[in-house]
Amino acid sequence: MATRPRARRLHRALLVALVTASVTVPVSGAARPAAVPAPAPAALAPLTTASPAALAERYAAGRDGIRAAERAAARHGDRTRAAALRVMAAPARQFLSFDGRDGGRTAEVVGDLARAERVTVLVPGSDTGLDTYARFRSGAVALQRELGGRSAVVAWLGYRTPGTVSPEVLTPALADEAAPRLVSFLGELASAKPVARVSLLCHSYGSVVCARAAADARVADIVLYGSPGTGADTVRDLRTRATVWAGRGAADWVAHVPHAQLRLPFVTIGFGTDPVSPAFGARAFDAGPGGHSDYLKPGSVSLRNIARIVAGEHAGEYTRRYAAVSRHA
Incomplete structure (x- = not known):
């Protein structure tokens, strides 16, 4: 009987959050940078090999697209966007794809993808676009x-992320649009790097995107961190063969997000079970004392443990100790 009042309180909290976000959306929408014009990117053939020559051709095409977007931003009078794009067009940067429209879509490689034995794809959360890309x-x-060596990380900004203060951040609509794109990218990556170990790292709202893609994602691990929920009740509902991990920093505000779902006639609000709870069933990892933006901070506990997961070091005692602590938190 106690669960019903609790569920009603969570549902009311979600409704309050939606109303609050709806009131503030004119302010947040006015500040979003999606309206800066950019040309459509050139059509690219699927990447079927990660040879140095094939990658060099892709990176050159990405650089050309960034420079064209920089010129468009300068003509529009947006010096901030133009400056950010100028930095992104540096010869050492490696973009598999780039689209400057609607806030930006990118896939940038850090490391040597041709030689990499471990490839990690990062999926960002809210308020990520070209102006916050750094x-x-x-x-x-x-x-x-x-x-270290023999690894590559792909920063995949393949979708329009929601604003932190907006109704969109409370619903899975943008994640539903993004998931097929993520699945397509992972499939292309698997074709180009068939023997590499691929991991999927999902921050904040990005974990909702990853959850929607999980059943078709060809990856070894899915790591959820700073997650408000996934829209699934349990790991089993994700229908994935990947090992699913979840961690949350001790100072992360997302712990206070209501972990419930409210299904209305035309929209679903909220993302359900807390991914770090035993009820969800993910493997817990120690994310240390950090906050919502600290998970990949150099020197952090969370970065060290995420790297161990990506490297395939699953059996470490640190995960078992933390899982035991989590069950009693």
Whole structure:
């Protein structure tokens, strides 16, 4: 009987969150950078090999697209966007794809993809776009350095992320649109790197995207961190053969998000079971004392343990100890 009042409280909290986000959306929407014009990217053939020559051709095409977007942003008078794109077009950067429209879509490689035996794909959460891209990329750089040689990290910004303060961040609609794109990218990556160990790292709202893609994602591990939920009740509902991991920093505000789902006639609000709870069934990892944006921070406990997962070091005592602690939290 006690569960019913609790469920009603969670449902009310979700409704309050939706109303609050709806009131603030005109302000947040006005600040979003999606309206900066950019040309359509050139059509690219699927990447079927990760040979140095094939990758060099892809990276050159990405650089051309970034430079064209930079010129468009400059003509539009957006100096901030133009400056960010100028940095992204540096000769050492490696973009498998780039689309400057609607806030930006990218897939950037950090490391040597041609020689990599371990490939990690990062999927970002809310408020990630071209103007905030440096922050997202810094996590990819930190993880690749932690992993060292024979590894590559792909910063996959393959969808329009929701604003942190918007109704979209409370529903799976954008994740539903993003998941087929992620599955397609992972399939292309698997064709190009058939023997590499591929892991999928999913931050915040990105974990909802990964959950929607999980059943068809050809990956060894799915790592959820800073997750508000996935939309699934349990790991089994994801229908994936991958090992699913979940961690949350001690200072992450997402712990206070209501873990419930409210199904209305035309929309679902909320993402259900807390991924770090025993009820969800993921393998827990110690994410340390950090906050919502600290998971891939250099020197952090979370970065070290995520790197160990990506490297295939699953049997470490640290995971068993943390899982035992989590059950009694």
